[in-house]
Each structure stands twice: as C-alpha cells, then as structure tokens.
Amino acid sequence: MTAAVKGIAALLRFRELMFLLVARDLxxxxxxxxxxMLWTLLNPLLQxxxxxxxxxxxxxxxxxQFPVFLLAGLLPWTLISVSATSSALxxxxxxxxxxxxxxxxxxxxxxxxxxxxxxxxxxxxPLAVIAAALGRPPGSAWLLLVPAVVVAxxxxxGLSLLFSSLTVFFRDVRHLIDILFxxxxxxxxxxxxxxxxxxxxxxxxxSVLSLNPATPIIRWFQMVVYEGRPPDLRTAALATISAxxxxxxxxxxxxxxxxxxxxxx
Amino acid sequence: MAGAISFQNVGVCFRMHRExxxxxxxxxLGRFRHLRDAEVFWAARGVSFECRPGDSIGMIxxxxxxxxxxxxxxxxxLKPTEGSVRIEGRISPMIELAAGFDPELTGRxxxxxxxxxxxxxxxxxxxxxxxxVDFSELGEFIDVPVKNYSSGMYARLGFAIAADVEPEILIVxxxxxxxxxxxxxxxxxxxxxxxxxxxxxxxxxxxxEQVAALCDRVLVMHHGKLVFDGPAEEAIRRYxxxxxFRPDAAPHPRSA
Ligand SMILES: Nc1ncnc2c1ncn2[C@@H]1O[C@H](COP(=O)(O)OP(=O)(O)O)[C@@H](O)[C@H]1O
Ligand SMILES: [Mg+2]
Numbered sequence: 177m178t179a180a181v182k183g184i185a186a187l188l189r190f191r192e193l194m195f196l197l198v199a200r201d202l203x204x205x206x207x208x209x210x211x212x213m214l215w216t217l218l219n220p221l222l223q224x225x226x227x228x229x230x231x232x233x234x235x236x237x238x239x240x241q242f243p244v245f246l247l248a249g250l251l252p253w254t255l256i257s258v259s260a261t262s263s264a265l266x267x268x269x270x271x272x273x274x275x276x277x278x279x280x281x282x283x284x285x286x287x288x289x290x291x292x293x294x295x296x297x298x299x300x301x302p303l304a305v306i307a308a309a310l311g312r313p314p315g316s317a318w319l320l321l322v323p324a325v326v327v328a329x330x331x332x333x334g335l336s337l338l339f340s341s342l343t344v345f346f347r348d349v350r351h352l353i354d355i356l357f358x359x360x361x362x363x364x365x366x367x368x369x370x371x372x373x374x375x376x377x378x379x380x381x382x383s384v385l386s387l388n389p390a391t392p393i394i395r396w397f398q399m400v401v402y403e404g405r406p407p408d409l410r411t412a413a414l415a416t417i418s419a420x421x422x423x424x425x426x427x428x429x430x431x432x433x434x435x436x437x438x439x440x441x
Numbered sequence: 442m443a444g445a446i447s448f449q450n451v452g453v454c455f456r457m458h459r460e461x462x463x464x465x466x467x468x469x470l471g472r473f474r475h476l477r478d479a480e481v482f483w484a485a486r487g488v489s490f491e492c493r494p495g496d497s498i499g500m501i502x503x504x505x506x507x508x509x510x511x512x513x514x515x516x517x518x519l520k521p522t523e524g525s526v527r528i529e530g531r532i533s534p535m536i537e538l539a540a541g542f543d544p545e546l547t548g549r550x551x552x553x554x555x556x557x558x559x560x561x562x563x564x565x566x567x568x569x570x571x572x573x574v575d576f577s578e579l580g581e582f583i584d585v586p587v588k589n590y591s592s593g594m595y596a597r598l599g600f601a602i603a604a605d606v607e608p609e610i611l612i613v614x615x616x617x618x619x620x621x622x623x624x625x626x627x628x629x630x631x632x633x634x635x636x637x638x639x640x641x642x643x644x645x646x647x648x649x650e651q652v653a654a655l656c657d658r659v660l661v662m663h664h665g666k667l668v669f670d671g672p673a674e675e676a677i678r679r680y681x682x683x684x685x686f687r688p689d690a691a692p693h694p695r696s697a
Contacts, residue, residue: 189560190557190560192557192561192562192563193557193558193560196553196554196557196563200543200546200554204545272540273540273541273558274518275518275540276513276518276534276536276537276540276541277516277518277534277540277541277558277559278516278517278518278534279558279560346463346464346465346468347463347464348464348465348466349465352465435520438518438519439455439456440463
C-alpha cells in the first residue's frame with residue numbers, strides 16, 4: 177500500500193514530463209504533416225462508412241441512424257485498443273532513456289494514453305456534427321461523456337501498463353495483444369446493439385460474453401450519444417468497477433515488475 | 442542530511458541468459474527453464490562506503506570494473522540486488538549526457554525535455570535557459586534540431602543543463618572526454634565552483650590528473666570489488682599496481 181502511494185507520488189512529481197511526452201507525440205503527428213490531424217479524424221470516419229455499408233445496407237442489421245450508433249462505441253473502443261497496442265512497445269522504444277535516467281517508467285505508457293485521449297476529444301467534434309445531421313443532436317446528457325471518458329481512460333491506462341510491462345519479458349506478447357483486440361472487438365457490442373448478445377441461444381456463451389469488462393464502458397457512451405439519456409445505475413457502476421479494477425491491476429503488476437525491466441532489454 | 446551518500450554491502454547482479462529467451466512461445470516450450478538456469482554475473486558486490494555532504498569522491502578502475510553500475514544505483518536507475526543504497530538530496534547524474542535528448546527536437550526544446558526528465562518544471566527550466574545557452578556556447582544552434590549537432594556540441598549542451606540544476610549531489614561519469622580541451626577546462630572549473638558551493642561530487646574519470654586535482658578521497662574498483670578507499674595519490678598508485686602499470690617505464694616504451 178505504501179509502495180503504491182509512493183509510486184503515485186513519484187508519478188505526480190513527473191507530470192510535467194508526461195505532458196511534454198504527450199505534446200511531443202502530438203507535435204510529431206499533428207504538426208509535422210498537415211494531414212496529421214486530418215488522419216486522426218479520417219480514420220474513424222472511413223471505418224464508419226465501411227461498417228455502415230456492410231452492416232446497415234448489406235446485412236440490414238436494423239439500427240436506425242447506424243453511423244451515430246457505431247461511432248458512439250467505436251471512438252472509446254479506439255482509445256482503449258490503440259492505447260494498449262501502442263503502449264505495448266513504449267518501454268522497449270524508450271529503453272535508451274530507461275537505462276540512464278531514473279524516472280517512474282509508467283510515464284511512457286501513460287503518455288501514450290494521454291495522446292490517444294486527445295485524439296478522442298478531437299474526434300468528438302465530427303461525432304457531434306454527424307449526430308446532429310442525422311437527427312440526434314447532442315443534448316445535456318452529453319455532459320455525462322466527461323465521466324465516461326474518465327472511466328474509459330482509466331481502463332485504457334490499466335491495460336497499457338499491464339501490456340507494456342509484459343512485452344519487455346516476452347516480445348511476442350504484442351502479437352497476442354493484436355489478436356486479442358481483434359477478437360475482443362467482435363465480441364463487444366460496437367457494430368451491433370447489445371440486445372443481440374442477450375438473444376443468444378447458448379446460455380454458456382451468453383454468460384461468458386456478459387463478463388466482458390469493456391461492454392459497460394462502451395454501453396455508457398452509446399446510451400449518452402445514441403440514446404440521448406444518462407446511463408442506468410447498473411451500467412455506470414459496472415463500468416466504474418471494471419475500469420478501477422483494471423487500473424489497479426495494471427498499476428500493481430507494473431510496480432512489481434518495473435525494477436526488473438532493465439535486466440530484460 | 443542533504444548531500445549524504447551511503448552504500449552498505451551493495452551488490453548488483455545481472456542475469457546472463459545462456460540462451461536468451463525473449464518470447465512467450467520459447468518460454469512455454471522450454472517450460473520456463475530459463476528462469477532457473479540463468480547464469481548470474483555480479484557487476485559489483487560487497488561495496489560499502491559513506492560520503493558526507495560536501496565531500497568530493499573519485500572512483501577509478503579498469504573498464505568493466507563496475508563504476509558505471511555503482512553510479513547508476515546511486516542515480517536510482519538500477520536497484521541493488523543486495524545491500525542498500527541511501528541517497529539524501531537532489532541528484533544530478535551526468536552519466537550519459539546525450540541520453541535524454543530527442544534528436545528531432547531543437548536544443549531549446551531538449552533543455553525542457555531534459556529538465557522534465559530530472560523532475561524540473563517548465564518554469565524552473567525557463568529561468569535557467571539563458572545561462573544554459575550561454576554556458577554551452579551554442580549560440581544560434583540552440584534552435585537547430587540536435588540531430589545536426591556534433592558529439593562535442595551534444596556534450597556541451599548536456600553538461601550545461603546538468604551543471605545548472607543546482608544539485609545537492611553531482612555524479613560525473615567519464616563525460617568530459619568529449620569536447621575540446623578549452624571546454625573541458627571550463628567544465629572542470631564549473632565542477633570546482635559547484636563543489637565550492639557545498640555540493641557532494643561523485644567523479645569517475647580515466648584522467649588521473651583530473652581525479653587527483655578534484656578529489657580528496659578516491660575509491661578503486663577492481664572486478665566489481667571495492668579494493669581501496671583513501672587519499673588520491675595512494676589510490677592512483679594502487680590502481681596502477683593492479684593494472685601492472687609502471688609510470689617510470691610508460692612514457693618511452695620503445696626506447697629500451
Ligand atoms: N545491462 C547489463 N547486462 C549485463 N551486464 C552488464 C550490464 N551493464 C553492465 N554490465 C556488465 O557489468 C560490468 C561492469 O560494467 P560497468 O559498471 O559499466 O563498468 P565501468 O563503468 O567500470 O567500465 C561489465 O562487465 C559489464 O559488461
Ligand atoms: Mg563506465
């Protein structure tokens with residue numbers, strides 16, 4: 177417990193470094209190329225077009241204003257999955273610094289989460305525009321996106337800490353992470369409404385999939401953005417617990433293994 | 442008290458993996474045997490010494506004798522495998538001066554990045570910036586990406602930053618070898634000033650005259666062991682003995 181408090185205090189002392197690393201990453205991606213910021217916006221929009229074509233037109237999934245529904249889940253999912261997969265390499269990429277300068281190593285994965293968080297904030301703008309254009313204009317419920325983003329960020333941070341540390345010991349973990357997120361994407365209600373999962377025939381499959389820790393977090397975004405209402409208490413509580421538990425687990429594992437990293441580069 | 446260093450029976454051990462297992466697949470197939478079979482190598486062991494605030498301590502020894510390893514444990518980069526290291530006060534490690542530089546950023550941006558890596562805020566670094574630029578003598582080059590710097594320019598900027606952060610303990614690990622003679626002399630002057638201000642100095646160099654000039658007390662490392670701890674002259678003699686180095690024969694090895 178005291179170790180955790182010390183770890184958090186050390187991280188807070190280096191918050192300026194974290195901001196600087198986030199700024200550096202954004203500068204490289206946004207400023208160096210004029211298209212940088214555009215790419216950040218374009219990527220979810222292109223995915224939206226393809227998924228809308230496939231699921232709304234070809235497979236006729238029957239969700240009205242499908243693009244709004246899709247983006248509501250896809251944006252937080254992108255924060256979580258892109259943070260975790262890019263963080264997996266963050267310690268290896270910064271090993272030169274880690275070998276020579278004593279800094280809490282968590283700043284490296286966490287600064288990646290920070291820069292993906294900025295991406296999410298930026299892409300909320302086109303989401304609002306599309307939602308308004310399709311007849312679901314943002315209302316006061318959207319204020320509840322603030323805690324939703326906090327919860328999603330904690331979840332992303334926990335996974336990022338966990339995976340960045342594990343990759344140091346086993347380099348092939350990153351391939352497993354890529355596969356994990358591909359599968360995870362399809363079992364999470366992002367491209368289809370979560371009622372589809374409740375209508376599953378197999379009770380076993382249904383109960384396994386109901387344990388998905390990402391579902392309540394994604395649902396929170398969908399309720400606010402797509403359904404235009406605050407999340408129900410159960411969803412909000414489950415999302416908060418899931419994010420807090422993931423963050424605590426990731427931080428605890430990272431702290432235990434941090435001093436060992438330098439022996440495995 | 443701020444500036445004190447205490448090493449108690451410190452050992453640092455590296456695991457040398459006979460077959461380097463780096464993937465989960467290999468680990469699973471070998472049933473994690475590598476975790477048991479790793480050979481251990483003690484880069485330093487049984488090292489104990491105390492250092493009071495304001496002392497300036499030198500450390501000499503052959504390449505690979507464990508000097509950098511000990512400095513890195515003092516700087517907190519490495520944790521000792523056994524024993525304990527106590528450091529009191531703010532430490533400024535000059536271990537590898539270019540380590541904290543991002544080649545794509547300008548010298549100016551790197552001053553802030555380096556400061557942040559040492560835990561200083563943007564405002565604190567902004568107030569030091571002019572002095573740092575001045576000392577480094579980089580002039581307009583401060584706004585050029587550091588990937589275009591020569592190794593001497595890297596060293597100048599790195600030294601200027603590390604020397605300007607008002608440390609209570611200054612660690613110097615063979616960083617003065619780069620840079621021209623005049624700049625080296627300037628750096629030595631700066632280190633002397635810092636010492637005069639009461640900062641503890643921990644100085645590693647292969648230039649014996651620098652060590653003798655700066656340090657009242659010198660530690661000699663030999664294959665990971667601390668073999669001598671005492672006055673500079675005696676320490677240098679001991680070091681040369683261990684190297685099989687005879688000073689009277691050295692200057693004209695071919696004349697006989
Ligand atoms: N990360 C590492 N992994 C394995 N061995 C290392 C590592 N770092 C240093 N060593 C070994 O530890 C020994 C001491 O190195 P070092 O402290 O750098 O020596 P010095 O600075 O006195 O020249 C050397 O034999 C070196 O090979
Ligand atoms: Mg060395």
